[in-house]
Structure formats: C-alpha cells, structure tokens
Amino acid sequence: MQTGNDCLVCFLRQALATVRRCADDPAVHWRIAAEVGAMLSGFDPRLPPPENAVHYYRLIARRTGVADPYLAEKRESNAFALALEARTRECIQRDSDPLLAAIQFAVSANVLDYGSQRLLDRDEALASCRQPFAVNHYEALRQQVGQQANILYLADNCGEIVFDKLLIEQLLARGCQVTLAVRQSPIINDATLEDARLCGIDRLCPVIDNGADVPGTPLGNCSEDFRRRFAEADCIISKGMGNFECLSEVQAPIFFLFVVKCTTVLAHLRQRYADAGLRIGSPVLAQGGPGRQNDTMRTR
Numbered sequence: 001m002q003t004g005n006d007c008l009v010c011f012l013r014q015a016l017a018t019v020r021r022c023a024d025d026p027a028v029h030w031r032i033a034a035e036v037g038a039m040l041s042g043f044d045p046r047l048p049p050p051e052n053a054v055h056y057y058r059l060i061a062r063r064t065g066v067a068d069p070y071l072a073e074k075r076e077s078n079a080f081a082l083a084l085e086a087r088t089r090e091c092i093q094r095d096s097d098p099l100l101a102a103i104q105f106a107v108s109a110n111v112l113d114y115g116s117q118r119l120l121d122r123d124e125a126l127a128s129c130r131q132p133f134a135v136n137h138y139e140a141l142r143q144q145v146g147q148q149a150n151i152l153y154l155a156d157n158c159g160e161i162v163f164d165k166l167l168i169e170q171l172l173a174r175g176c177q178v179t180l181a182v183r184q185s186p187i188i189n190d191a192t193l194e195d196a197r198l199c200g201i202d203r204l205c206p207v208i209d210n211g212a213d214v215p216g217t218p219l220g221n222c223s224e225d226f227r228r229r230f231a232e233a234d235c236i237i238s239k240g241m242g243n244f245e246c247l248s249e250v251q252a253p254i255f256f257l258f259v260v261k262c263t264t265v266l267a268h269l270r271q272r273y274a275d276a277g278l279r280i281g282s283p284v285l286a287q288g289g290p291g292r293q294n295d296t297m298r299t300r
Helices: 005-022 024-044 049-062 071-094 099-110 124-127 140-145 158-174 192-196 224-232 241-248 263-270
Strands: 150-154 177-184 208-209 235-239 255-259 283-287
Touching: 005 024, 005 049, 005 263, 024 049, 049 158, 049 241, 071 099, 071 158, 071 192, 099 158, 099 255, 099 283, 124 208, 140 235, 140 255, 150 158, 150 224, 158 177, 158 235, 177 192, 177 283, 192 208, 208 224, 235 241, 241 263, 255 263
Parallel strands: 150 177, 150 235, 177 208, 235 255
Antiparallel strands: 255 283
C-alpha cells in the first residue's frame, strides 16, 4: 500500500515523540522536528509508509547518537507480556479451538505499538481478545497449518512476541516447521534478536533477522537469506501494520494478523473489504493477495 496524506502528520508526531526520548533540550526537539518536516516533500507517496518513515528515524539516531530510543518501553512491554504468559497459555490450552484462541491473543497483543497513529489500551484489548475478526480468513489459515507447513513468521513488536510464542507453540504442535523473523536492528519498539531470546522463542524454533532496520518488511531492503526463506515458505504469517503496509500487494502465501490503528490502513482495508465494518481497533486476519474483495467471513 502507499503512503497517504494522513501519514505526513503522523510522521511528524512520531519524529517528535522519538526525539523527546533522545534529548531533554526543547531547542534540539525544534531543530530536528523542523529538519524532519523539511524531509517530507522528498518522500515518495508511492512507497509504503515504513519505507518513508525509516529515513527520519535514521536522521534522529545520527543527530542524537541514540540508537534505541524506545529501549525502556521495549523492556517494560516484554516484562508485561512475560508476566501474562503462563496464564494465557492455560487459557489457550483449555479452549475448544486452541489454535484460534492463540491467534486471537496474538492479534490483540498487536496494540503494543509505540509507532502507530492511535495508541490503544493494552489491558482492554487483551481482556476483549475474543471479539470476532472484522476480516476473518481463519479457515484458510487453519487448512494451511493442517498441512504441516513450512511457516515463516514475521514478528512485529516487543511484548507482542510473547503472544507470538504461544501461537508458535500451537503451530509446532500441529507438525509445522516455523522460523521467526525479527528486525535486524532497533527501530521504534519492534522486536530484535535480543528480544526473541529474552522471551525464549529461540528455544522453540529458529530465529533470524530480516536484514533491515525498517519498521516493516520491504523485501528490497531485506537480506538475501531472508528473501530466500520468504520465497520458499509454504505459509507466511505477517504480524502488525508495518508488515501489512509493506507486503499487502506482494504475491505470496501470506496471512496478515494485526489490529487497525491508523486511518491510512483503515481506508486501504475499506477499499478491499467494503462490507467488513472496519474501524480503528478492529482485529484482522486477512489472507494476502488480490481478488479477495468483500470477504468478511467471521467466527466468534
């Protein structure tokens, strides 16, 4: 999908929020925010938002010398989710459809996102995680998983990856082979190898980085090894809006799992799924590729 007009305002908001985590001096905030504002006219609206956004995150890192501005938030999100891990696993295992329950928890945890236009309440989202998906292609994903697929799982945020871990456990229990892919280096609160190891996912399945520092998965920026794994996967589970923004038009066996948190993504989805009743906060499980207009099958 392309960068929308609303993204320009969001870019400035994100940039200022990031600069404030890097420096205390309001003069520095002003100077860098103004520099980011001047960059906007050079952004390509045909590109997905993450491919434009990465330029000002790189600029902020250069200007402030702070490579990981959201480190404290990442650690807190991981600790928050790890404290819920055992209880959530028990809830999943008791469910009549543990796979669906694990997916619902994993999607709801996508609210743990400091780069989105709208910050949604994580406690409320996880408490209401059993709400129906606005776009629901669960049956197609269940059938794919039932074939003991080779799955490439694209992670998104810290904290959220603990719930990804619980979904990966369900996939492995069904005979699937799973590889988790994270970002190569810190960007907003996205998960890296360090976070995956902290949460113990590396003890479940192979964990790789995608070779990029973008808050999404633009294939042209990713490593050759990642692109090979992407091409060879029987099924790709893509978590989060940034991954959706970068991969929504890619022809591949992708399932997108995320919560709608911005108006640009919402408008894009409404064009594709006009009857789905989508809104900010809607959970989505959408099979990738064109030609699935107005498919709003629902369970629960």
